[in-house]
Amino acid sequence: MKGYERYDEVLDAQQLLLSLIDLARQRGAHPDKLLKGTKLFSSDLSKKNLAKNGLTCSANTLLTVIENCSKLVQGNEISFLLGKRYFPSQLGLLGQALMNCRHLGDMLRLCQCFQLDCFPLMNLQLKHYNKNSYLIFQSAVGKLTKNQQVFITEFMLSALLGAIKYRCGVLPQLTMHLDYPEVQHIEQYHVHLNMKANVNLHFDQQICMFTIASEQLYLPFNDSAMSLKTIALEQISQIDTRPYPISFIQQITNYLNQEILEKDDLSQEGCAQHFGYSSATLKRKLASHQLNYQGIIDAIRSQQAIFQLIVCQHSNEKIAGDLYFNDVSNFRKAFKRWTGMTPNTMREQHCFN
Missing domain, CATH: 1.10.10.60 (Homeodomain-like)
Structure with missing residues (x-):
């Protein structure tokens, strides 16, 4: 089965691209400047054209907009805000399936199975050792610039922690190791990642991952409905025929x-x-x-x-x-x-x- 590549136009533009452009536009960035280098214009992203053509984009287009956004927008909060609004509202039927998983481990497994829809720019690798579990982040689409790496990691952390808190009610104890130096906008990490609560953060590490006690991954969600999860996955299989499960x-x-x-x-x-x-x-x-x-x-x-x-x-x-x-x-x-x-x-x- 074919894996999607950097230039394949298989990503749903409404899922991440439009949300990113809307957030940047609210902060004064012109959409056409954000789209510079993508061969797209803001008129291509109008509701009329989206309804007519069902616009898709490539990972490279999304990466180009991320790079432009990092240079054009001040404040460095967009990556976190994009992650916060991502689950479950941006994921449609898959969001419904994720909401009705048995536990966090089940949610992560589903994210890995639907990488193209959940996190098309990043691989998630789960490892276990002793009593801890380690979720390792890797690029799914090749080499990234520093701006892209930081933005995508911040988005991933915000989305994942938001999903964990949404389903668990509170964040369990987590430790994050990031493979880049401490950023100047560290206050955004404190604001959006609840670092004063149960999150410990370490920059300039040799590996990018977060650590959670294994028992926390498999605590059951008492309000999950397996029948709703099954129905959602069946509906996805009927309407999604793309041969691109992973990169x-x-x-x-x-x-x-x-x-x-x-x-x-x-x-x-x-x-x-x-x-x-x-x-x-x-x-x-x-x-x-x-x-x-x-x-x-x-x-x-x-x-x-x-x-x-x-x-x-x-x-x-x-x-x-x-x-x-x-x-x-x-x-x-x-x-x-x-x-x-x-x-x-x-x-x-x-x-x-």
Whole structure:
């Protein structure tokens, strides 16, 4: 099944694009300036044209508007406001299904299954260790600029925390680790992410994720209705025939994660053959996302190594063996190339438990 790519026009423009433009316009940004570089004009987004044509857009169009918005709008609150209004009102039938999930774990699973509709720009990977669960964020559409990365992460955090509070009534204890330096608009994090309540935040980390006690993920929602969830999902299946459940980049990432786990073929030729491409075609597709094959492997290994090191507290020898390295020395060199520090230095500086 095909995964959507950066330039595929498969995103519902009304879901995120229009909401973002409306928020920016309310703060003085002209819609045509926000759309600069997208080949769209504000007239294309009129209610009449939307009703007639059912406008879709690509991830690249949305990313371009995010970049423009970050430069044109003062205040740095739009990403948070966009996230707050996202669930459940912007998600239609899927919002109804999410509202009637059994627990938070069920909601996250549904978000992963409907990535294109929930979070088309970001992958969510859920890991468990000891008594905690870790939700890791990764780009679903290739390389991002700094503005895009920060905006999308803020949107994701605002949407997810809003959904958790909406369904649970109160926020459970959460810890967030963000892979970028502390921002100048830190007050927006305090205002919109309830940092004075149960949310602890750490910037300039080597991994982007938030931590929650596993028991909190599976506390049942007593007011959920499984029949309504089933009906909503059946209606979605009848009207949505798009062959794009997840992104092309996530497909590649999932495949390579499994190959590393099984210590199997990591060659570009093997990956291309698995997806029915020539090696040259795969290389070209990755380049259109501003990525290369070895870079993806390095990013996967780096993330797995960091998680095992600072969360699981595994030894260098175990991590090296798990990640396809012939010896510990090669692992140490690769780790320093990925992160700028040795495994032991990172182990001393970070502790998630």
